[in-house]
Amino acid sequence: MTKPKIFIDGESGTTGLQIYSRLSQRDDIELMSIDASKRRDASERAKLINAVDVAILCLPDDAAREAVSLVTSTTVKILDASTAYRTAKDWVYGFPELNPGQREQIAKAQFVSNPGCYPTGFLACIRPLLAKNLIPKHFPITINAVSGYSGGGKNLIKQYDTYHEQQAGTASLYPYGIYGLQFGHKHVKEMHQHSGLASPPLFVPAVGDFEQGMLVQIPLPLWTLDNPPSGEAIHEAIADYYQGEKFVQVASYKEPSLLREGTFLDATAMNDTNVVQVFVFANDSTQEALLVARLDNLGKGASGAAIQNLNIMLGLPEELGL
Structure with a gap:
């Protein structure tokens, strides 16, 4: 069975490091990384973002918006940990317990925003x-x-x-x-x-x-x-x-x-x-x-919530890695 491919755009930040640390211990997914010298290369980032199953954005707001503008694939799912899209009309809010049916919305969404702490x-x-x-x-x-x-x-x-x-x-x-x-x-x-x-x-x-x-x-x-x-x-x-x-x-x-x-x-x-x-x-x-x-x-307020949302987006047990 093919493992889902995950790319963390901004893995060197506080939240990115926490998410990477959690995901790197799992054998049910494949983590894709970008060469450190190409982290600011938009074309290289675009290749990775559009080649994976889920791209997790751990970036400042403007950089997150730029990353979303690079999305051309209709199959890649985007999980954004910035504040850029938490109130955006076409994004699903990633708090599974917030309302009845919220989990189902997260599971079928292409674009999910991770809540603030x-x-x-x-x-x-x-x-x-x-x-x-x-x-x-x-x-x-x-x-x-x-x-x-x-x-x-x-x-x-x-x-x-x-x-x-x-x-x-x-x-x-x-x-x-x-x-x-x-x-x-x-x-x-x-x-x-x-x-x-x-x-x-x-x-x-x-x-x-x-x-x-x-x-x-x-x-x-x-x-x-x-x-x-x-x-x-x-x-x-x-x-x-x-x-x-x-x-x-x-x-x-x-x-x-x-x-x-x-x-x-x-x-x-x-x-x-x-x-x-x-x-x-x-x-x-x-x-x-x-x-x-x-x-x-840094847990339910950031990286833990991101892992929970990622699991839901991939159709995996919610508690995996948590």
Whole structure:
């Protein structure tokens, strides 16, 4: 049986390296590589892109658009890990668990966009509540989130690693710092479109002094609603939505054993997995709730999600290599 041929365009980047590392250990596919001296040669890249079964694009947005413009084959499938096509009309959004039938759309699509890490956590939390009408589409949503510094790509990783080496682990470059303070973060459009919200959420991202891992927090002032749902009802709706899913896990309601020292929710606990873990915390007397997603920004937030999508696109078991 002929093995599917896979080409990673941009395999030297953070996400590309992670995907290559995962795929290189598999014997059910054939990885095609480009000579390092020809990585910027459009004609050579075009040959490879159009000669494989799936081309995975791990490139900056403009370079990803250029790569897509090179596609002439009607049989090659494209999986793009950039933000270039996550809200594009003719592309399928690569979050298999997002909606009923999403997997089937991914399986038959020629063009699939891999979700962003922050949107993965946000959508995993909020989509069930909108789908089940527990909160209205016009509900004003805010998102407070923190990621490990690997989410900033090669440059930020180098800054942190260099600083740690120079300070011998005694200090931090930024222990915790919020950014995106001009708003209009590139993930907001993706969050808005795929959530079903009437208006974009207000998004405040942050970076912490840890390499990978992520917490995405969505506070819900339920007292603003005429008929606020209970915390248990919210948890039940989310748990039901993801029943049977392997890579979206809904934690038990108010489960203290998942908190470090019974108090702290650790951002790094899902590292090196392809799992996004969803939590519901609530106080019915004050009519407040907090949704939290915990995931590896390099796993389900990037390379792990890409492998999951690749498997679906090839008609292979979803968990292969994960």
